[in-house]
Amino acid sequence: MSFSAGDITALWLTLRLASLVTLLLLLLGTPLAWWLARTRSRWKGPISAVVALPLVLPPTVLGFYLLLAMGPNGPVGQLTLALGLGTLPFTFWGLVVASMLYSLPFVVQPIQNAMEALGERPLEVAATLRASPWDRFFSVVLPLTRPGFLTATILGFAHTVGEFGVVLMIGGNIPGATRVISVQLYDHVEALEYGQAHSLSATLLLFSFVVLMVVYGFNRRQKLARMGPL
Amino acid sequence: MSGDQINARFRLDWSGFTLDVDLQLPGRGVTAIFGHSGSGKTTLLRCIAGLRRADEGTLEVNGETWQGPGCWVKPHKRPLGYVFQEASLFPHLTARGNLQYAQKRADPQAAVVSFDHTVSLLGIGDLLERRPDQLSGGERQRVAIARALLIAPRLLLMDEPLASLDMARKQEILPYLEQLRTELDIPVLYVSHAADEVARLADHIVALDRGRAVAAGPLQETLARLDFPIRLGEETxxxxxxxxxxxxxxxxxxxxxxxxxxxxxxxxxxxxxxxxxxxxxxxxxxxxxxxxxxxxxxxxxxxxxxxxxxxxxxxxxxxxxxxxxxxxxxxxxxxxxxxxxxxxxxxxxxxxxxxxxxx
The missing domain is CATH 2.40.50.100 (RNA polymerase II/Efflux pump adaptor protein, barrel-sandwich hybrid domain)
Structure with missing residues (x-):
């Protein structure tokens, strides 16, 4: 197995992208998941649907609309231009924004499910023990929904590593900026460099397998722990 | 407005059920809130704790207003202890961790409640390092009661703390509750549908039926009334x-x-x-x-x-x-x-x- 310099650059870029996207999604997705888990607002349905869209939408469709929105004539593009930031397509930060939308359900849904499963009772108990809303969140909600957060982190990261369609649409193929591992792989195949393609593919395959092993192993341990000592 | 009294008036309509009570409860001793299931006992308790907001209501506890026109004290600001019907210990903390959770957040203005004394009062000294899933139902409830005391409450609310336990477990906890009754100088509201528990523990009784208080008074007098409105049958x-x-x-x-x-x-x-x-x-x-x-x-x-x-x-x-x-x-x-x-x-x-x- 061998990696070219281009492969290493692509791997490193992918790693940076996925880490950053996961971190930002955890920060932004947590309040969103909390709201979705607890609200009785009539907006819950529409917003849940928007969050879940990337699950069913072809990535190229998502990428196409993002390209329009972030382009110089799109609303986001106009905004970023007005702020003096230039336009986002074909930049690393454009990829970050697109990836966040693309991986959003993979982070929000596990956290939301864990929070819904928690129910009202632990929060009420904490309230009668004089814990303020913030205190309740950090001392009760976070520790009790940890498995949800772990699943969210792993799925969000892995899903971002594997994206392709969205990247091609709005990122193109710029080494070091937008040429992520899946694009690099595509280039190898286009160029009939099957050996290189194998190396990258096998790496991704192994990575995905290990990630899922960890998720399932962890969930199993949690279940056993909850059942108590035998 | 008397200083040593709980005045609770609530009106709440909720999918066909109406709670409509206006109660003057003694500011000390154990008051049983007694009634069959569905009579609104738990809802009343939740209104008092602030876990549920009645559409209309006033609540004064020993001279302090917790709810009134334009006044709403959030539940975490109310100096009360609450024991829930089923186990409510935090599963991610040990028994000791659960007790410390309360101790850390206890009312700084209240007298300090001794950790060791509370632990020995409820006989849970040997259980402190266990996690809730390693405790029996009765043990969990004893830890939950200790936790409610360590918050240094000025009102203790207990929502059928024995209802989820079998007969043997009940007998295991009742002596602790009796001990508590003699030791505590704060008012206790004890929700129950079991006449024997009420007879053992209460000084006062409020009988609820379909969301209304149908009888209230000192336990001995009230139970001796022939028109006691709740059918007790063999338990009369x-x-x-x-x-x-x-x-x-x-x-x-x-x-x-x-x-x-x-x-x-x-x-x-x-x-x-x-x-x-x-x-x-x-x-x-x-x-x-x-x-x-x-x-x-x-x-x-x-x-x-x-x-x-x-x-x-x-x-x-x-x-x-x-x-x-x-x-x-x-x-x-x-x-x-x-x-x-x-x-x-x-x-x-x-x-x-x-x-x-x-x-």
Whole structure:
């Protein structure tokens, strides 16, 4: 197995992208998941649907609309231009924004499910023990929904590593900026460099397998722990 | 507005159910909120805790307003302890961790509640390092009660803390609750649908039926009312406070005196002069017009017939009998009432088949 310099650059870029996207999604997705888990607002349905869209939408469709929105004539593009930031397509930060939308359900849904499963009772108990809303969140909600957060982190990261369609649409193929591992792989195949393609593919395959092993192993341990000592 | 009182007025409509109460509860002692399931007991407790906001309501606890027009104290700002019906310990913390959670957040202005004393009061010293899933239902509830005390509450709310436990577990916890009753100087609101728990623990009772308070008052008086609005059936009976005046080691009996008479009870180890609580069920009383000396019944007292009322059960009557200043309630068949020709004011003999020492 061998990696070219281009492969290493692509791997490193992918790693940076996925880490950053996961971190930002955890920060932004947590309040969103909390709201979705607890609200009785009539907006819950529409917003849940928007969050879940990337699950069913072809990535190229998502990428196409993002390209329009972030382009110089799109609303986001106009905004970023007005702020003096230039336009986002074909930049690393454009990829970050697109990836966040693309991986959003993979982070929000596990956290939301864990929070819904928690129910009202632990929060009420904490309230009668004089814990303020913030205190309740950090001392009760976070520790009790940890498995949800772990699943969210792993799925969000892995899903971002594997994206392709969205990247091609709005990122193109710029080494070091937008040429992520899946694009690099595509280039190898286009160029009939099957050996290189194998190396990258096998790496991704192994990575995905290990990630899922960890998720399932962890969930199993949690279940056993909850059942108590035998 | 009295300082030593809880004034609670709530009105709440919720999918066909209406809670509509206006209660003045004593600011000390144990008040039982008694009623069948669905009567609104838990909802009332949740309104008091602020876990549920009644559409309309005022709440004053010992001179402090917690809810009123334009006033709403958030639940975490109310100095109360709450014991939930089912286990409510945080599963991610050990028993000790659960207790410390409360201790860390206790009202800084309140007197410090001793951790060690609370732990020994509830007998949980050996359980502290266990996680909630390693505790039995009864043990979990004891830890939960200790946790509610460590917050240094000025009002303790208990929502059927024994309801989810089996008989043996209940018997395991009741002595701790009785101990608590004598040690605590804060008011306790104790929600229950079990007449025996109420008889053992409460000083006051509020009976709820379909969201309304249908009776309220001191326990002994209220239970002796013939028109007590909640059907107790076999559990109908009175509760008396009595002093131990003699102990008979030979027969393992104790003589206890109440206002107006004396009873022999099984010696439960209470020393002379001790005050204890006994319960006499209406079904355990029979009436005779003459004094029989050739009976197995130990307690035969002279009494005077008070009110007579038909019971809800067909063919039965409830009769109040005054023995001195104390009122007993007897449950007889209507045929017996006719046969003895019972009339208010009539003197007769009261045979009490069994007396339960409940404290």
């Amino acid at each position: 009976g009175v509760v008396l406070t009595a002093q131990v005046v003699e102990r008979d080691p030979e027969w393992k009996l104790a003589r206890v005196a109440f206002t107006g008479g004396e009873l022999w009870v099984r010696d439960s180890g209470h020393p002379m002069g001790d005050s204890l609580r006994v319960r006499v069920l209406a079904r355990d009383i029979s009436l005779t017009l003459s004094h029989h000396h050739d009976s197995s019944i130990l307690n035969v007292l002279e009494g005077v017939v008070g009110d007579i009322a038909a019971d809800d059960d067909q063919g039965l009557a409830m009769v109040r009998i005054h023995i001195g200043e104390t009122v007993f309630v007897a449950r007889l068949t209507l045929r017996s009432v006719a046969h003895l020709d019972l009339k208010t004011g009539q003197s007769l003999w009261v045979q009490i088949k069994s007396v339960a020492v409940i404290q």
